[in-house]
Amino acid sequence: MVLTFAASGGVGVERKLVAALAVFGLLFAACGGTTPAVQASPTVTATASAKPTATESPDAVMARLYEAAKSEGKVAIYSSMNTDDAKKVFPVFEAKFPGVKVEHTRASGEVLTTKVVTEKKAGQDLFDVVESNLFEVGYIIDQGYTQKYIVASAGDYPAEVKDASGAFIAARLNNDIPGINTTKLPAGVTIKTWKDLCNPALSGKIAVEQGDVVVYSALRKILGDAEAQNVLKCIAANKPSLRSGHTDMANLLAAGEFAATMSSNGHRLAQLKYEENKPITWGQTNPIITDVQGMALANKPPHANAGKLLMEWLTSTEGQKAIQSTGRVPANPKVPPKYPDLNNFAPIFYVSLALRADFDKDQAFWNSTLGVK
Numbered sequence: 001m002v003l004t005f006a007a008s009g010g011v012g013v014e015r016k017l018v019a020a021l022a023v024f025g026l027l028f029a030a031c032g033g034t035t036p037a038v039q040a041s042p043t044v045t046a047t048a049s050a051k052p053t054a055t056e057s058p059d060a061v062m063a064r065l066y067e068a069a070k071s072e073g074k075v076a077i078y079s080s081m082n083t084d085d086a087k088k089v090f091p092v093f094e095a096k097f098p099g100v101k102v103e104h105t106r107a108s109g110e111v112l113t114t115k116v117v118t119e120k121k122a123g124q125d126l127f128d129v130v131e132s133n134l135f136e137v138g139y140i141i142d143q144g145y146t147q148k149y150i151v152a153s154a155g156d157y158p159a160e161v162k163d164a165s166g167a168f169i170a171a172r173l174n175n176d177i178p179g180i181n182t183t184k185l186p187a188g189v190t191i192k193t194w195k196d197l198c199n200p201a202l203s204g205k206i207a208v209e210q211g212d213v214v215v216y217s218a219l220r221k222i223l224g225d226a227e228a229q230n231v232l233k234c235i236a237a238n239k240p241s242l243r244s245g246h247t248d249m250a251n252l253l254a255a256g257e258f259a260a261t262m263s264s265n266g267h268r269l270a271q272l273k274y275e276e277n278k279p280i281t282w283g284q285t286n287p288i289i290t291d292v293q294g295m296a297l298a299n300k301p302p303h304a305n306a307g308k309l310l311m312e313w314l315t316s317t318e319g320q321k322a323i324q325s326t327g328r329v330p331a332n333p334k335v336p337p338k339y340p341d342l343n344n345f346a347p348i349f350y351v352s353l354a355l356r357a358d359f360d361k362d363q364a365f366w367n368s369t370l371g372v373k
Helices: 019-030 058-069 083-096 109-121 134-142 194-198 213-223 225-237 246-254 266-275 304-315 317-325 353-370
Strands: 002-005 074-079 101-106 129-133 169-177 179-181 206-209 241-243 280-282 288-298 348-350
Touching: 002 083, 058 304, 074 109, 074 304, 083 101, 083 304, 083 317, 109 129, 109 134, 129 134, 129 304, 134 288, 134 353, 169 213, 169 266, 169 304, 169 317, 179 246, 194 225, 206 246, 213 225, 213 288, 213 348, 213 353, 225 353, 241 246, 246 266, 246 280, 266 280, 288 304, 304 317
Parallel strands: 002 101, 074 101, 074 129, 206 241, 288 348
Antiparallel strands: 129 288, 169 288, 179 280
């Protein structure tokens, strides 16, 4: 496996949602392009591609693709997957398919969207698969830089984590849940809902990842506009510490820098609790806000068969178990997460492309309310 980096943001940059997209729009316009209107539903502009026949099993499809991929020798994936996770996942693929190496370039947010568009505008077709936050992948799909491909295992996946026509599918998910340091939480305070973060006893004891606009976007759909606005305002009244990077914020939570976070990556909280024995738990919100990490095939993949093979494998049972081993939540509900108590306490609210429609408005309210510069 070859690992390269397109960003210097470290593991904490993994989910810089569409603050990236807003900035990117300015960059793209400066280069002579125009930013397309935001789509309110999964896009269908991806170029069409052949899909497995209905009679082929996932194993049969992978066997066929592997024979063709051997001569290609590698697969290039641009992904927000961090290096620790990549070192657990991609070597399993390489062991199963000898001779096909994974070239993993880690990038997310503005770095990912800018990298893809810059390369494509220059006529460079360097990646086979792109995988990151659904908002970012959706933006890349909108530019026409991907094609549709339906994996053989698609039927095992809920509608919320895939496009029916094959524009994208998720291999992994990310739960956005309040993090809690059990030794720092004031006596008598419980956090089971987002409104519980409004408790005056938590004043000065909360941290917020300043790029988590999507959490507010989700809350608007869950609670309604008025209540979501009130919740964010009262959290702001508790003078939260604004942080950049979910991993760094979770580590500081474990170290006792604050008592709670508005939203943390669930898998990291579970790692701190179960693997590092830190005084960590999480608020069991209802529903569980869950980010979809979309994956799509490039429109002109330099290693087309290897690209399809990687997508087939990541969505296969074996690939999902490899993702499970990292502590991340597999997108296939038939493969439970390594830590089942991450998502077994309430229904899932999947972040969808539809939330992009109001992103600019949500970001403006988020920034002004919390004082994000």
